[in-house]
Amino acid sequence: MRIERADVVVTSPGRNFVTLRLQTTDGVVGLGDGTLNGRELAVASYLRDHVAPLLVGREAHDVEDTWQYLSRGAYWRRGPVTMTAIAAVDMALWDIKGKVAGLPVYQLLGGRSRRGALAYGHASGTTLEALMTSIRNHLDRGFRAIRLQTGVPGLGKVYGVGTDQGVGQKYDYEPAGRTAVPVEEDWDTRAYLRHIPSVFEAVRAEFGPELPLLHDAHHRLSPNEAAQLGRSLEPYDLFWLEDVTPADNPEALRRVRAMTTTPLAIGEVLTSIHDYRTLVTEQLIDYVRSSPAHTGGITGVKKLMDFAALYGIRSGFHQPTDISPVGMAAALHLDIALHNFGIQEFMEHNERTLEVFRTSYTFADGLLDPGETPGLGVDLDLDLAAQLEYTPAYLPVNRLRDGTLHDW
Ligand code: CS2
Ligand code: MG
Numbered sequence: 094m095r096i097e098r099a100d101v102v103v104t105s106p107g108r109n110f111v112t113l114r115l116q117t118t119d120g121v122v123g124l125g126d127g128t129l130n131g132r133e134l135a136v137a138s139y140l141r142d143h144v145a146p147l148l149v150g151r152e153a154h155d156v157e158d159t160w161q162y163l164s165r166g167a168y169w170r171r172g173p174v175t176m177t178a179i180a181a182v183d184m185a186l187w188d189i190k191g192k193v194a195g196l197p198v199y200q201l202l203g204g205r206s207r208r209g210a211l212a213y214g215h216a217s218g219t220t221l222e223a224l225m226t227s228i229r230n231h232l233d234r235g236f237r238a239i240r241l242q243t244g245v246p247g248l249g250k251v252y253g254v255g256t257d258q259g260v261g262q263k264y265d266y267e268p269a270g271r272t273a274v275p276v277e278e279d280w281d282t283r284a285y286l287r288h289i290p291s292v293f294e295a296v297r298a299e300f301g302p303e304l305p306l307l308h309d310a311h312h313r314l315s316p317n318e319a320a321q322l323g324r325s326l327e328p329y330d331l332f333w334l335e336d337v338t339p340a341d342n343p344e345a346l347r348r349v350r351a352m353t354t355t356p357l358a359i360g361e362v363l364t365s366i367h368d369y370r371t372l373v374t375e376q377l378i379d380y381v382r383s384s385p386a387h388t389g390g391i392t393g394v395k396k397l398m399d400f401a402a403l404y405g406i407r408s409g410f411h412q413p414t415d416i417s418p419v420g421m422a423a424a425l426h427l428d429i430a431l432h433n434f435g436i437q438e439f440m441e442h443n444e445r446t447l448e449v450f451r452t453s454y455t456f457a458d459g460l461l462d463p464g465e466t467p468g469l470g471v472d473l474d475l476d477l478a479a480q481l482e483y484t485p486a487y488l489p490v491n492r493l494r495d496g497t498l499h500d501w
Contacts (some may be wrong), residue, residue, distance in 0.1 A: 094119050094153045094193070099145035101137050102129070104478035106445035108267055109486055110417040110475055113181035113190065114142055116210075117153045119409060123189035126386045126420035126472055127181030127323035129173055131487045132271055139178040148182065154193075155219065156186045156334035160392045176364035176389050183390025184423045184469065191468035198469055202395065202430035209460025211238055213307055213332075214438035215255075215264060219244035222255035223296055224240075228300065230258055237459030238305035238332060238436060245288045250278050252311055252489060265443065268416060275487040280499045282318055289322065301388055305332040311477050312339045312362075312501040313491075316348040323353030332436065333358040333380055339500050343368075346377040358382050360380045361411040361470055362501075365389065366397045373404050380409035380435050386420030387411070391427060398431050407435030414440045418450035422471045423461035425454050 098116040104111065111127040116237060119220045144163065164170060176490055186294045191198045199205065202264060203349065214236035215260030218224030224243050242253035270276045285487045289308070296306065308331060310459040314322060321336035335358040338345040358380035362371060364387055372378050381401050398408055408431060420441075428434050439461060442450075451472040453464035464470045492498050 094121070094451065095264055096148045096151050096153050099148045102473065102475065103133065103137050103140045103483050105137065105484050106444075106449045107443045108269060108415060109483055110446075111137045111181070112417060112419060113185050114473065115153070115155035115182075115185040117189060117344050121153075121189050121192050123187075123192070123467065124419045124471055125181035125183065125188070125390065126417045127177055128386060128415065128417050129177045131413040132174065133483065135136070135174045135345065135497040136177045136181070139174055140181060140446070142163065142203050144178055144182060153186060153189050156183065156190065156392060159183070159186060160389065164389065172369065173362070173364050173387060177305045177387050178394065180388065180390035181473045182217065182417060183392045184385065187391050187423070188468040191355050191395050194469050197463060198391070198426040199429040199463055202426060205429055206432050207429060207434065209462045210425060210434060210437045210457075211459060211473065212236065212437050212456060212461045213238035213240050215242070215253075217242040217254040217264075217266070217423065217439055218257055219254055220257070221292060222407070224292065224296070225299060225406060226260060227258050227264060228296065230260070230262060230264065232478035233261070233267055233380070234263070235459055240307040240309060241292065243288070243292050245281070245285050247284050248279050252278060252491065253309055260304055263441070266440070268413060270489065272484045273485050274412050276489040277338070278489045278491045280313060280491040280493055282314060286318060286322055286325070290325040290329075293326055293331070298330050302330065308334045308336065309335040310337045312336045313340055313499060316345045316437060319349045320352035323349060323355040323357070326355050327353065331355050335359065335382065336361065339365065340440050343371040343377065346372065350377050356380065361387075362414065363388070367402055369397060369400070371476065372396055373401050376404050376406070380407055382409055382411050384411035384416055384420060385423040385427060386416045391423050394427055398433055402433040407433045409435045410437060412440065413439040414442055414446075418442055418446065418452045419469060419471045420450065422454055422469040423465060426469065429463070445481075449474050449481065458467055
């Protein structure tokens with residue numbers, strides 16, 4: 094069964110998504126997510142101009158060989174654009190294999206290891222009161238684990254904090270602005286470090302000790318500041334503290350790790366098993382944040398998680414709304430099959446997106462499930478997708494009070 098067609102579909106149902114659509118000589122269609130937030134067209138071109146011509150005529154069943162061909166064989170290895178493009182191809186091939194076998198992809202990965210994948214939702218508020226409402230809304234929607242982000246007194250808009258919700262309102266937050274240039278936000282690490290422990294204290298007092306709570310520092314702290322934050326949050330028993338320092342320097346976490354027992358997660362901007370060597374072998378982290386969509390697909394992440402398993406490190410795959418439902422489905426098949434699953438991020442896509450991508454995954458009682466549809470379980474409405482044109486959109490940047498551009 095050969096690959097006969099390889100088409101790249103760019104669509105924008107509220108945000109931009111890149112999808113690779115492969116079709117075999119038997120007429121089987123496979124979908125892969127190639128979305129890289131704010132750099133979508135770079136991956137679209139990589140796929141269209143450099144990968145699609147190599148795929149046509151290849152054996153569709155040879156998932157591992159195609160992965161090696163595109164990563165080992167390309168000379169230029171790693172990096173977000175390359176690894177997102179490889180991810181798109183890899184997911185599409187697993188989708189095809191599942192459809193041909195008549196099995197959901199998790200069955201091909203070893204079958205079911207759990208009843209469902211524990212999901213965490215994003216609660217946020219510009220004030221403590223708004224945050225409490227957002228947490229209650231998430232609990233009412235069935236979430237059993239919650240990430241908390243809040244405004245910081247004295248700072249304007251803070252990344253990760255959406256518009257405040259009313260009672261019963263659904264969290265609807267798009268991190269990237271649909272603007273030609275990135276929006277600029279302010280940052281002040283000392284103000285943040287002073288404020289955050291009081292937020293967790295209030296939330297624990299209101300919701301008790303059981304609820305798993307998470308927090309994301311978005312790569313903004315020095316190792317010493319991160320150690321300080323980890324220690325100040327120890328009394329509130331976090332599930333994890335995410336991305337405390339810039340992820341490109343794994344050695345930075347040595348100091349953080351030595352100073353605090355708060356569990357650490359990192360990796361949404363890492364793209365290869367090689368980026369994790371120090372983090373994993375020195376056990377500097379508890380959770381891997383990579384997503385299949387940016388780390389070479391199911392094949393890339395399976396290798397990474399098997400390596401992490403040797404050191405007792407578990408998964409917590411990145412899944413904001415800037416990864417498409419195809420990428421989400423790929424993560425869910427891994428979540429169900431991997432023994433060292435930890436938790437799954439779940440930001441619900443908007444209705445328009447779920448019209449373009451029809452999914453078969455479900456969310457009930459705090460657990461996600463990929464469903465039993467053969468393959469990944471996602472269909473793409475090509476006609477609707479074609480009507481929704483790419484619109485430039487960028488994540489914000491942040492600057493210190495004196496104007497210095499700060500880390501993510
Ligand atoms: C965040 C994301 O989901 C997360 O943990 O860090 O909002 C992230 O900043 C964006 O997905 C970047 O594309
Ligand atoms: Mg994050």
